[in-house]
Amino acid sequence: MRDNAVHTETEQQPGVKKVVIAGGGTAGWVAAAALSKRLQGLVQVVLVESEDIGTVGVGESTIPPVQLFHNLLGIDEQEFMRETDATFKLGISFENWGQLGDRYMHPFGTTGKGSFLADFQHYYLHGRALGVTAPLGDYCYELQAACAGKFGKSSNSMISYAYHLDAGRYARFLRRFSEAQGAVRIEGKIAQVQQHVNGDIRALVLENGEEVTGDLFIDCTGFRALLIEQTLHSGFERWDHWLPCNKAAVVQTAPGANLPPYTRAIAHDSGWQWRIPLQHRVGNGLVYASDYLSDAAASDRLLSNLExxxxxxxxxLSYQTGRRKQFWLKNCVALGLASGFIEPLESTSIYLFMNGVIRLLRLFPFNGVSQPLIDEYNQQSIGELEKIRDFIILHYHQTERSDSDFWNYCRTMPIPDSLAHRIELFRASAHAFQTGDEMFRLESWTHVMLGQRLTPHSYHQLVAGLPAQQLTAHLQQIRDTISHAVARLPQHSEFIRQYCQAPDYTRC
Ligand SMILES: Cc1cc2nc3c(=O)[nH]c(=O)nc-3n(C[C@H](O)[C@H](O)[C@H](O)COP(=O)(O)OP(=O)(O)OC[C@H]3O[C@@H](n4cnc5c(N)ncnc54)[C@H](O)[C@@H]3O)c2cc1C
Incomplete structure (x- = not known):
């Protein structure tokens, strides 16, 4: 991009009639799909992308709200899954995190059945004290189905799930969808960003000289952040002291015989490795902190741990953990990697920009951009992001691993006060909580805290007063209901074959 902005005297439009999206990775096309569908007839949507630059090409594991986003757009699930080689995801299997050899699952869905006065973990812990040895996962339908390699859904099923998808195909799927809703794509490299005298963005100027003007700009240019940072200088809050992984070696492999309905996150001595099973291949990546592992060693390790x-x-791939100080600044909203990045561990990035674009629709500046709208958007976005950040730091910090400098650093590093409070609360009394704007439910916190060996000193005394027979019968009944339901489910691979088999499905 040519340096710095050209200032013009052009008057700004009072209302927003034209939105220009810079960048056509997953974030750009998610924004284009939502805006072109929901603002049809009200606002023109234009997207500029450059095939020469390309996309980051990863981002294949999602969380359940992606379904809500698809519903909002009227996307047909079977068609989407066929076209993106998608599979179902019921949670994440965490291996070697609390200690070498440990394994726990962070599942979607609910776990057990609590009461108005006490959440389920108190009943579970009291059961353990009474000698009921069944693990927490036995009280979660999604977790049991995941461990059995099963999946099934029907119009009246309550299973909570997300998808594994091919990122490149997903962007192309959303492009077709957006263009059918009237979004216009312009191929070209952005060479310059022009501003009005008040600093608002006026136009993107392409290398061929074409000017793309707009009223509102969405920066989806990935880590480059051409608009929000290079032009508007939002500033960046770094989180690498809490989230020291900053690189990933990535490779795809031929599919194996199994099609597990979950992502694997396997910790190693300087980070962790993912395995994401799609219909036609497996996505693999080794996430690491470059202070502790070289690129060459990371690639070797990845190649020697493939299936x-x-x-x-x-x-x-290199990245910097942290966030833009302002996601919405002047007439520019940053979505996706341009807005910041926590890290891939809990697959939250796609969710965050889907929710970001929904938030933008809810606060859309039909009558012009105003500071209260900007402030509200930023406050909501930052609040949401920081709670997810804390949840991810928990995985690194709450560990007993002491077998490497990396884990010694993570285990002993200072953590945000907000997270320290949650950990101490759970340690003292087994209480977990979730606030209104929070993505991860208290059950997620409970699974990860217990899975990472955080043992509460006590639990709710009202539960402790329950007669032993009554409690053990209650726990047994939950386990029985789940195991009967799981027994009736088909294998995940079988369900995929019947429901949404892609043309290049290659599994046996
Ligand atoms: C290692 C790693 C693993 C990840 N795993 C997950 C995961 O499992 N789940 C998840 O939800 N997220 C994950 N993410 C995040 C996810 O990949 C991204 O959020 C997602 O791909 C969106 O990226 P993007 O669209 O913001 O940026 P990009 O994909 O980088 O797209 C940027 C776009 O901007 C365009 N562009 C840039 N500069 C110019 C220019 N000058 N002119 C014109 N066009 C330009 C490019 O052509 C491209 O179209 C992961 C990220 C990393 C780094």
């Missing part, structure tokens, strides 16, 4: 044959040489 299938690699389809190409590993690629190294």
């Amino acid at each position: 299938g044959a690699p389809l190409f040489e590993p690629r190294i």
